[in-house]
Amino acid sequence: MFNGNIVFACVHLIAYLYNITSLRKEQPEWFREDLGTLFTWLEQGKINPLVSYRIPLLEAVHAQQLLEKSQAVGKVVLTVS
Numbered sequence: 001m002f003n004g005n006i007v008f009a010c011v012h013l014i015a016y017l018y019n020i021t022s023l024r025k026e027q028p029e030w031f032r033e034d035l036g037t038l039f040t041w042l043e044q045g046k047i048n049p050l051v052s053y054r055i056p057l058l059e060a061v062h063a064q065q066l067l068e069k070s071q072a073v074g075k076v077v078l079t080v081s
Contacts, residue, residue, distance in 0.1 A: 050074030056081060 024031040041047045052074035055063045066072045 051077050053077065054079050 020031070023034070038047075042049075050073065052072045053063065053066060053076045055076060055078055057078045057080050060078055063076045063078060066076055
């Protein structure tokens with residue numbers, strides 16, 4: 001309830017950095033579980049990643065250049081024909 005006085009609340013939060021490479025190496029069972037959850041959410045439409053480019057695998061150098069120059073707003077997807 002706010003009665004004109006300033007009210008401060010302190011909440012202790014712990015933030016964990018998520019590094020998929022180290023998780024895969026250090027906790028492979030967690031990695032598999034997280035990956036399974038991710039694919040389930042994709043199938044259910046709960047998450048919709050932004051794809052800015054779909055580039056043939058043979059043009060992977062171009063895809064890397066886009067990433068290095070920060071020219072991709074979303075994901076760069078390499079496709080196999």
